Amino acid sequence: MDTISININDIKNISNAQIEVPFEGGLYGFVGGNGCGKSTLMLILSVLLSERRFMMLKGEDYTSTSGIEIKVNTNQTKVNHWTPKKGKWRLPPDETPFRYNGLYEGSLFYGARFDDSRIVDAILRKGEINDEDIVESVSYIKDNLSFILHGDRQHYRNLKKIKNRHTANRLNLNNIPYFNEAKNGKLLSQYRMSSGECLLISLLNFIYYTIVDNKSGQSAKALILIDEIELALHPIAITRLITLLNNLNESQKNVVIYLTSHSPEVIRSIKPSNMFMLANNEGVMSLTNPCFPSYAIRDVYRHDGFDYLILAEDKLAAGVIDNVLVSKGLKNSRLIHISPVGGWQNVLSLHKDLIANNVVGINRKIISILDGDVKDEVLKKTEYSPIPKCFLPIPSIEKFFYDVVFLRKNERIRKIINDKYFLLKSLDDLVAEHNEKYKTTPENPDKKFYFRIKSDLESRNISESTFINHLCSDIREVIDFTSFENTIEKLLDAR
Numbered sequence: 286m287d288t289i290s291i292n293i294n295d296i297k298n299i300s301n302a303q304i305e306v307p308f309e310g311g312l313y314g315f316v317g318g319n320g321c322g323k324s325t326l327m328l329i330l331s332v333l334l335s336e337r338r339f340m341m342l343k344g345e346d347y348t349s350t351s352g353i354e355i356k357v358n359t360n361q362t363k364v365n366h367w368t369p370k371k372g373k374w375r376l377p378p379d380e381t382p383f384r385y386n387g388l389y390e391g392s393l394f395y396g397a398r399f400d401d402s403r404i405v406d407a408i409l410r411k412g413e414i415n416d417e418d419i420v421e422s423v424s425y426i427k428d429n430l431s432f433i434l435h436g437d438r439q440h441y442r443n444l445k446k447i448k449n450r451h452t453a454n455r456l457n458l459n460n461i462p463y464f465n466e467a468k469n470g471k472l473l474s475q476y477r478m479s480s481g482e483c484l485l486i487s488l489l490n491f492i493y494y495t496i497v498d499n500k501s502g503q504s505a506k507a508l509i510l511i512d513e514i515e516l517a518l519h520p521i522a523i524t525r526l527i528t529l530l531n532n533l534n535e536s537q538k539n540v541v542i543y544l545t546s547h548s549p550e551v552i553r554s555i556k557p558s559n560m561f562m563l564a565n566n567e568g569v570m571s572l573t574n575p576c577f578p579s580y581a582i583r584d585v586y587r588h589d590g591f592d593y594l595i596l597a598e599d600k601l602a603a604g605v606i607d608n609v610l611v612s613k614g615l616k617n618s619r620l621i622h623i624s625p626v627g628g629w630q631n632v633l634s635l636h637k638d639l640i641a642n643n644v645v646g647i648n649r650k651i652i653s654i655l656d657g658d659v660k661d662e663v664l665k666k667t668e669y670s671p672i673p674k675c676f677l678p679i680p681s682i683e684k685f686f687y688d689v690v691f692l693r694k695n696e697r698i699r700k701i702i703n704d705k706y707f708l709l710k711s712l713d714d715l716v717a718e719h720n721e722k723y724k725t726t727p728e729n730p731d732k733k734f735y736f737r738i739k740s741d742l743e744s745r746n747i748s749e750s751t752f753i754n755h756l757c758s759d760i761r762e763v764i765d766f767t768s769f770e771n772t773i774e775k776l777l778d779a780r
Contacts, residue, residue: 286736292354297325297346300568310538314555315545316581317563322570323545327512331389336382339374387508388491401458402476418452419445426489433525481517507540515548527554552581577627591622594651596632599625601682608757629659633669652776656681675772687731698763
């Protein structure tokens with residue numbers, strides 16, 4: 286798996302951060318509370334496009350000892366070590382900056398775009414834009430702008446743009462702005478449109494001319510960064526934009542999209558494995574992944590009509606739990622909702638929060654079911670002792686596969702998995718590929734190996750959820766679940 290590793294030292298309110306995020310084609314989201322460092326992280330990621338982004342850091346944002354290390358791990362590893370010297374961020378003489386193709390979008394104007402807005406206003410007032418200076422916008426931009434914002438293809442039929450870069454240079458413009466023709470025939474620049482219209486026009490322009498038109502996203506990395514998208518777009522428009530971005534990823538496999546958001550629409554639309562929860566504890570930034578919608582937006586607060594709420598760590602756990610409940614008849618005459626939350630700390634802290642605030646109401650029970658590999662650690666936490674909980678007889682999905690397949694700790698299960706699900710490319714082939722890429726044990730080896738497993742399944746149009754559903758029954762045939770079944774039945778019966 287291609288990744289980006291970032292080490293941050295004393296930048297804004299981040300005193301220290303050591304994080305790693307995927308650099309594979311896909312849509313990824315960063316969520317977290319205000320002031321946790323989402324926008325700072327996005328700014329640092331934008332340095333992959335141009336080192337000029339450092340100009341957005343002001344003198345009060347860093348100290349003389351601040352530093353940023355950015356490491357891109359693809360077929361080869363390249364590192365940039367940035368430090369401030371005499372008010373400018375610089376690299377050592379033997380390092381060259383990254384220059385990926387991409388776009389960084391926020392909800393506010395800055396830099397060259399702000400300058401362009403003033404210049405465009407002035408030349409429009411003076412009538413210095415002639416008919417030969419502008420051309421019709423392509424249908425791709427008109428159609429998608431209209432559909433995302435209004436749900437039809439009829440708006441913005443008169444959308445136009447500056448003809449080309451040569452014309453923009455003659456008019457002293459840094460960018461190539463768009464214009465909509467008003468009813469009186471006058472031109473309204475994109476900088477005078479709503480922030481949502483302006484953001485989308487720039488985004489769609491980049492997507493069309495840089496990715497769609499020449500299909501560059503099929504052969505090389507293209508990076509799209511959108512910070513706090515909900516400040517510019519209403520919820521329905523956000524949902525439509527996410528659909529467009531997902532469709533883009535389907536056809537252009539190397540397009541990497543990072544979003545920051547507080548929006549439930551965004552959070553629910555991104556796969557938990559692609560969602561990262563940022564936290565800032567007295568300046569130390571940490572990252573939780575996968576992050577499930579139930580935890581990110583406290584979605585469980587909204588569930589109603591159930592008798593029992595079961596909090597689980599991930600989708601594998603939820604699948605195994607549901608498999609046990611159905612096979613043992615424990616759902617009979619009971620309404621049970623199972624909610625993946627992500628990470629045992631998240632599960633138990635949410636459980637405690639729900640009880641303390643009586644969120645689910647009286648006569649309803651909450652049970653936490655955690656992965657088996659955290660049992661010893663959890664039992665040491667006395668603050669969670671009163672919480673009804675139990676443990677699966679298997680670890681997390683990543684650790685399960687790493688132990689069984691890579692470390693070969695259970696040959697019987699390994700053979701079942703190989704013979705049923707990996708007929709074209711065997712598990713041995715996948716292990717060999719992993720060893721070829723990682724000559725030494727990487728950080729989080731279980732997560733990286735499971736990513737390879739999941740990618741192979743998806744390449745054969747086998748969804749992770751389908752695979753997990755079938756795998757649950759296979760696991761229960763080999764691993765004894767009797768004790769777990771008895772425990773969960775007692776927890777459900779207890780009142």
